[in-house]
Amino acid sequence: MTGRFALNSATTKHWPLPDLVAGCVAAGVDKVGLWREEVAGFGVGRAAKLVRDAGLTVTSLCRGGFFNTGGWLDENRRAIDEAAALGAPVLVLVSGGLPDGSRDVDAARAHVGSAIGELVPHALAAGVRLAIEPLHPMFCSDRCVVATLGHALDLAEPYPVEAVGVVVDTYHLWWDDRVWAGIARAGERIACFQVADWITPLPAGVLLGRGLPGTGCVELRRFREAVDAAGYAGPVEVEVFHADVWDRPGAEVLAEALAGYRTHVV
Amino acid sequence: MTGRFALNSATTKHWPLPDLVAGCVAAGVDKVGLWREEVAGFGVGRAAKLVRDAGLTVTSLCRGGFFNTGGWLDENRRAIDEAAALGAPVLVLVSGGLPDGSRDVDAARAHVGSAIGELVPHALAAGVRLAIEPLHPMFCSDRCVVATLGHALDLAEPYPVEAVGVVVDTYHLWWDDRVWAGIARAGERIACFQVADWITPLPAGVLLGRGLPGTGCVELRRFREAVDAAGYAGPVEVEVFHADVWDRPGAEVLAEALAGYRTHVV
Numbered sequence: 001m002t003g004r005f006a007l008n009s010a011t012t013k014h015w016p017l018p019d020l021v022a023g024c025v026a027a028g029v030d031k032v033g034l035w036r037e038e039v040a041g042f043g044v045g046r047a048a049k050l051v052r053d054a055g056l057t058v059t060s061l062c063r064g065g066f067f068n069t070g071g072w073l074d075e076n077r078r079a080i081d082e083a084a085a086l087g088a089p090v091l092v093l094v095s096g097g098l099p100d101g102s103r104d105v106d107a108a109r110a111h112v113g114s115a116i117g118e119l120v121p122h123a124l125a126a127g128v129r130l131a132i133e134p135l136h137p138m139f140c141s142d143r144c145v146v147a148t149l150g151h152a153l154d155l156a157e158p159y160p161v162e163a164v165g166v167v168v169d170t171y172h173l174w175w176d177d178r179v180w181a182g183i184a185r186a187g188e189r190i191a192c193f194q195v196a197d198w199i200t201p202l203p204a205g206v207l208l209g210r211g212l213p214g215t216g217c218v219e220l221r222r223f224r225e226a227v228d229a230a231g232y233a234g235p236v237e238v239e240v241f242h243a244d245v246w247d248r249p250g251a252e253v254l255a256e257a258l259a260g261y262r263t264h265v266v
Numbered sequence: 267m268t269g270r271f272a273l274n275s276a277t278t279k280h281w282p283l284p285d286l287v288a289g290c291v292a293a294g295v296d297k298v299g300l301w302r303e304e305v306a307g308f309g310v311g312r313a314a315k316l317v318r319d320a321g322l323t324v325t326s327l328c329r330g331g332f333f334n335t336g337g338w339l340d341e342n343r344r345a346i347d348e349a350a351a352l353g354a355p356v357l358v359l360v361s362g363g364l365p366d367g368s369r370d371v372d373a374a375r376a377h378v379g380s381a382i383g384e385l386v387p388h389a390l391a392a393g394v395r396l397a398i399e400p401l402h403p404m405f406c407s408d409r410c411v412v413a414t415l416g417h418a419l420d421l422a423e424p425y426p427v428e429a430v431g432v433v434v435d436t437y438h439l440w441w442d443d444r445v446w447a448g449i450a451r452a453g454e455r456i457a458c459f460q461v462a463d464w465i466t467p468l469p470a471g472v473l474l475g476r477g478l479p480g481t482g483c484v485e486l487r488r489f490r491e492a493v494d495a496a497g498y499a500g501p502v503e504v505e506v507f508h509a510d511v512w513d514r515p516g517a518e519v520l521a522e523a524l525a526g527y528r529t530h531v532v
Contacts, residue, residue: 103483109443138404140441141483142466151443175406177375177417200408204470217369217407 005261006031006059008239015250017042021054023251033060033237048086058088059235060192067115068096077122084126090191092131092167097142108145113155120163131191132156133167138206149173149182156189165191168227171210174218183226190232194239210240213260220264271527272297272325274505281516283308287320289517299326299503314352324354325501326458333381334362343388350392356457358397363408374411379421386429397457398422399433404472415439415448422455431457434493437476440484449492456498460505476506479526486530
């Protein structure tokens with residue numbers, strides 16, 4: 001079997017969900033992280049049944065957040081409900097960047113904190129944990145004003161640990177000399193652990209520049225050992241966005257992700 | 267006059283040094299930050315005389331550092347000597363990324379600390395202050411393993427304040443929720459203050475994506491007020507790398523940099 005390995009479906013972006021499920025079963029992979037867009041395209045109920053019937057579990061749903069957009073409250077409540085329907089214990093929150101034309105990053109960050117507070121009752125009722133994901137600082141203005149693990153933990157702190165946790169994603173956090181102290185501090189707040197490698201040069205727009213585990217410069221095993229030492233015993237999701245990876249057959253990418261996990265993470 | 271404004275010559279990359287000097291004089295700008303490459307192309311002695319005869323002062327020389335490359339010690343000693351010859355009080359240090367194939371960021375950072383220590387006696391003797399520049403974390407692997415102001419201050423701390431300071435560059439630091447505390451902590455360690463704005467989308471390679479002051483989302487005035495409150499009273503260098511800016515006439519870019527400084531920084 002493949003232990004704690006989970007395939008985040010963003011890694012194999014163009015693999016249709018039924019093929020992804022069959023491919024995971026064939027590879028002995030029993031855990032997947034899913035994205036709302038693909039689930040919506042398939043139907044939440046159908047996706048839940050498809051995954052369950054194949055004996056897979058859903059480790060996380062990506063993503064809620066984007067608190068800088070209109071309708072964020074209803075949209076995030078729907079995302080929580082979808083996670084619950086899929087049996088996903090965790091909803092990943094990408095908090096959103098600055099409002100258009102704004103330079104007020106403090107205000108945007110304060111809004112993220114209060115927005116999460118507004119979602120906590122619904123999350124608790126649904127049995128879904130909100131996981132604040134700090135994104136790499138290069139995404140601060142347009143995707144996520146939460147740029148460090150320390151800041152994510154500050155935002156989580158007012159709320160019950162079963163309601164609000166954080167995501168540790170190696171791609172987003174590896175550069176931070178304070179990340180090891182942050183992981184130790186995080187302890188049981190760690191709700192999700194995602195793995196991708198850092199490679200250069202970055203492509204235009206910088207979104208699709210991640211590497212499969214082992215192809216870059218991140219100390220992936222050190223991260224896995226650190227989250228374990230902090231008390232995390234959950235899945236290890238490989239989540240890679242890269243145009244070249246997306247162009248390849250899903251089964252081939254899954255095999256390579258699994259090999260990278262075995263060589264560089266376990 | 268133009269007060270604390272200084273033009274860093276990287277902003278007008280293709281403006282030949284004599285034209286840049288004449289253009290600054292015409293615009294009433296009396297301070298320039300220079301780069302080693304252009305000075306070397308012109309000759310250090312000639313460049314020093316050209317600038318001095320025009321009544322300009324050199325605020326900083328970019329750059330030393332790159333401690334991950336062979337011959338770094340001699341190269342940095344030469345850079346210190348060049349700064350002294352130009353009358354530049356500050357040599358900016360971009361510390362370099364990971365050695366080829368390495369994943370050991372801790373070792374790279376430790377090496378930066380000891381390398382700076384090796385340069386201190388030469389810097390003190392030459393009367394040139396070393397200024398550790400934290401670069402944006404998106405450059406951590408390939409340009410600079412020093413990614414936060416806090417880390418730069420940790421590296422500077424063992425050395426006399428007149429020998430080792432730090433650079434506060436708005437482009438590299440704006441995303442950090444701890445930057446205000448960092449600037450207050452920095453106090454008299456602030457050896458250089460550089461201004462550029464953050465704009466998206468980032469171009470491929472991410473080096474040439476900076477905006478002239480006022481074109482992006484950074485709270486430039488807040489930064490200027492923060493460094494002032496920390497005791498900094500030196501020049502404000504506008505330093506912008508952008509392919510489109512480089513394609514424009516130097517005098518036009520200088521005028522726009524100065525206007526942006528007056529509207530968004532002072």
